[in-house]
Amino acid sequence: MQVLKVLSFERGFAQDPQNGYATYEYRVPPRVYDFIQFDNVREKCITDYAGWTKDGNNVEIGDCVDADALRWYLNEGSNIQLVKDVGQCIDLDHSNTTNGTNIHTWSCNGTNAQKWYYDGISKQIHSAVDMNKCFDLVNGHTANGTNIQLWTCNPNNSNQKWYFERATLAQPSETGNRIYWAQYPDKCIDVYGAHTDNGTNIQLYHCHDHPAQYFYLEGNTIRLNKDRTKCLDLRQSNTNNGANIQLYDCNGTNAQNWTYDGYTRSFRSWVNSSKCIDISNGGTADGTNIQLWDCQLSNHSQQFIIGN
Numbered sequence: 135m136q137v138l139k140v141l142s143f144e145r146g147f148a149q150d151p152q153n154g155y156a157t158y159e160y161r162v163p164p165r166v167y168d169f170i171q172f173d174n175v176r177e178k179c180i181t182d183y184a185g186w187t188k189d190g191n192n193v194e195i196g197d198c199v200d201a202d203a204l205r206w207y208l209n210e211g212s213n214i215q216l217v218k219d220v221g222q223c224i225d226l227d228h229s230n231t232t233n234g235t236n237i238h239t240w241s242c243n244g245t246n247a248q249k250w251y252y253d254g255i256s257k258q259i260h261s262a263v264d265m266n267k268c269f270d271l272v273n274g275h276t277a278n279g280t281n282i283q284l285w286t287c288n289p290n291n292s293n294q295k296w297y298f299e300r301a302t303l304a305q306p307s308e309t310g311n312r313i314y315w316a317q318y319p320d321k322c323i324d325v326y327g328a329h330t331d332n333g334t335n336i337q338l339y340h341c342h343d344h345p346a347q348y349f350y351l352e353g354n355t356i357r358l359n360k361d362r363t364k365c366l367d368l369r370q371s372n373t374n375n376g377a378n379i380q381l382y383d384c385n386g387t388n389a390q391n392w393t394y395d396g397y398t399r400s401f402r403s404w405v406n407s408s409k410c411i412d413i414s415n416g417g418t419a420d421g422t423n424i425q426l427w428d429c430q431l432s433n434h435s436q437q438f439i440i441g442n
Contacts, residue, residue, distance in 0.1 A: 166300065167205045167217045169198055173257050173295035178276050179204045180269075180296075182239055187219040191239045195271060195280045208298075210431050211397035212249040212262070213242060223248040226284060231264040235284040251407060254303050254396025255351065255440075257295040258287055265354075265393060265404045268294045289353065301396030304440040310348035310359035312341060316399055316437040318418055322347045323411075323438070325381055330361045333369075334381040338413055338422040351440070354391040354404065355384060365390040368426060373406040376414075377426040399437040400429055410436045 170180040172195060181196035185203035198204065205217035206224075214224040216239060225240035229247040242248060249262035250269070259269040261284060270285035274293040287294065313323040315338065324339035328346035341347065348359040349366075356366040358381060367382035368389040384390060391404035392411065401411040403426060412427035413435040429436065 167207045168298050169204055171297040173297045174292045175276050182216055187222050189240045193237045193282045196278045229263050231267050233285050237282045252396045254394045256289040262407045270294050302399050306351040307442050311440050312347050314439045316439050317434040330364050332382050336379045336424040339420045371405050373409050375427050379424050398431055412436050
């Protein structure tokens, strides 16, 4: 009897079982852990050098084996903690976003230097310090010990693509995609009346075959498929809870950049990565407003599926 990929803290044991029964260990609470595989060569995984738990220990590539140094726990889909010592997090050295900055482990401290978001479309791991910076395998070399660094995100760069078994992945269509509410998949994100005027409201509406519900995902923008010069936009880059999301001319600003988080199935704003696209009050009625709100892992109002 074997249980893999479970992390726990409190433990207890069944003592003196009857004949024919096994002694087993209770683990409370169970927590699933992950291997972070290099997508191009999935026999290679991100590892903590020698499984050490000291501050500044290097993060690098190694053979994928079921060992302490390769087991990571994603806390709330942002902190990447070492299972052997969940007090140690993957950390961006001095929050430095210069290309080539080292990535190592450090005592967990809740700063953006230790918050990372897995993009379920590009398979990249973005830094919360600068969402335009990603995990990068130096020169794409897969020899054991090759360093993991920070580098400008490029969705076409295979050195930056990683695989998490439990993440939700999406492969957007070139001809348009609908964004379904995961909780009620008969409801979709919708552009009011399929209008293309700047400021047109974004709402929830029952899913139907209509141009108002088809989007083209290019880079980190969500474009209206019928007019790809129009993007989902955070009005005036306002990150207060309840800030409105509208349609606006695509302009390359972070107000129009969103990362589809493969762990939470949410769309995180590049203006503030702790804020997500949200259905107002979890309402199900047609016309319910789409807004910005604090990202919450268990909030069904922020969970979406990309499909056709």
